Amino acid sequence: MQVAIIGTGFMGVTHVEALRRLGVGIAGILGSTEAKSVEAARELGISRAYKDFDDVLSDVTADAVHICVPNAFHYAYAKAALIAGKHVMCEKPLAMDSKQSAELVEVAKDKSLAAGVCYNLRYYPLNLQAKAMVAGGELGRLFHINGCYIQDWLLHESDYNWRLHADIGGPLRVVADIGTHWMDMLSTITGLEIEAVFADMSTVYPTRKRPAGGGATFTKAGDASGEDVTIDTEDYASILLRFKGGVKASLYVSQVAAGQKNALRYEIYGAQKSVAWDGQRPNELWVGERDKANNILIKDPSLMAPGAAAAASYPGGHAEGYPDTFKQCFRAFYDYIKAGDYAAAPTFPTFAAGHREIQLCEAILESHRQERWVTV
Structure with a gap:
């Protein structure tokens, strides 16, 4: 290829x-x-x-x-x-x-x-391990899910990037840019589809300072004397979600959370166990118990479900992180192409998955504007 x-x-x-x-x-x-x-x-x-x-x-x-x-x-x-x-x-x-x-x-x-x-981000090995645990019934009936995806790279009024503008990035920014990653991850892990949303969003800086030559992602704050530009996208959102089958979830996303560089977290609670994961400690999966000690599973292919182990290229004790998720995502994509059977169920995030996330974004925006639950 x-x-x-x-x-x-x-x-x-x-x-x-x-x-x-x-x-x-x-x-x-x-x-x-x-x-x-x-x-x-x-x-x-x-x-x-x-x-x-x-x-x-x-x-x-x-x-x-x-x-x-x-x-x-x-x-x-x-x-x-x-x-x-x-x-x-x-x-x-x-x-x-x-x-x-x-x-x-x-x-x-x-x-x-x-x-x-x-x-x-669905390809972190321990996310796939959590998926296997849910599918295998280890957590029991799912009750509720909580989580966040928060960053601080747009904390200052002089922080600037093209993503701030709806005509270039779309009507939603923080939800579309990072919130959809969380929603895709949790839908993948649980196998459940989000059916309704209730959202509240805010724009911290209605205007920002645009430096000469524009700005870049994840850089130091720009010149505070830059040109004033109007911002028409959100900096923060809190979202309630209902999955088909009755599971409830809460998610908050922000790009103005001081000190949080790229904090992607979730907690999934079931009748038997719970699991929690933090993308800034991606090689640890916390497993919660009621009647015995909690434990932490350290990423180790020899201790993981086959599907999760396949996404771990290195043995236990050898950390894998953000760049490896791209490798595993592209591996699934090109292995599918190599197999040549386009009637087979895809093993990668498809355009249909991308379309679903945009439908979710539109429902979230409508919910915020109308201050009510919106069915996707």
């Missing part, structure tokens, strides 16, 4: 590194300008720098396209790549609204191509 990378920022580089660890070839890379394409190709040791997106589509050596650009471009790029006969792995969210994402699901189906959305 040979892959064309679209985007030269944080995600583009992350995709390149993960693909190389799998032995998947990089056909070329495209930046926002030809000069950025050339610079990225030189820095990353990639042989081809694309001139523009048409250059990508005409590259017969590129079997697949990885889309790692601002959200507003996802729909058009994904659709064009599928029509050109290329498999697609797209960063989330899949599109700007559910009408676009629904169309992409159908295009992928019509073209009989693999089409995935990079909900990579």
Whole structure:
């Protein structure tokens, strides 16, 4: 397989590194300008720098396209790549609204191509272990789920990034950017589908300071004397969720939580046991008991369920983390392509999963605006 990378920022580089660890070839890379394409190709040791997106589509050596650009471009790029006969792995969210994402699901189906959305965080080995425990009945009947995904990289008024603007990133920011990761993870772990939501959101800074040249993700605060810009997306959201079957959940997400760099957490409570996991300590799964001592399972393939062990590339005591989730996500994607049976159930996050997350986002936004429960 040979892959064309679209985007030269944080995600583009992350995709390149993960693909190389799998032995998947990089056909070329495209930046926002030809000069950025050339610079990225030189820095990353990639042989081809694309001139523009048409250059990508005409590259017969590129079997697949990885889309790692601002959200507003996802729909058009994904659709064009599928029509050109290329498999697609797209960063989330899949599109700007559910009408676009629904169309992409159908295009992928019509073209009989693999089409995935990079909900990579479900691939932490201990998340898959929790999934196996739930499926095996170890937790018993599920009662409720709690969790959060919180960061601080937009804490200051002078912190700035393109994601802040609805016309580029979509009408929801923190929910779409990180909240959908949590919802995808918990739906994957429990096997349950969210059927209704009740949300309350807030924008801490109605205006922010935009530095000259814009800003980047996860950097130091910008110049406080920058240009004032109006912000039309949320910094924080608290969400109540109902899963089919009656399980209740609560989730809060924030990008203005001082000191929390990338805190992704959940607690799942059942009639027999509970499990809890923290993405900043990804190699530990807490298992709670009523009638005997609690314990912590340290990531160790020899002690884990087969499906979870398969996502752990290193033995017990050898930590695995964030970059490894991309590797495992892409492994599932390219193993599926290699098998060649597109009628088989996909083992990776599909465009249908991406479409579902956008439907959830739209229901959450409607709930916030109308201050009521909304059925998805």
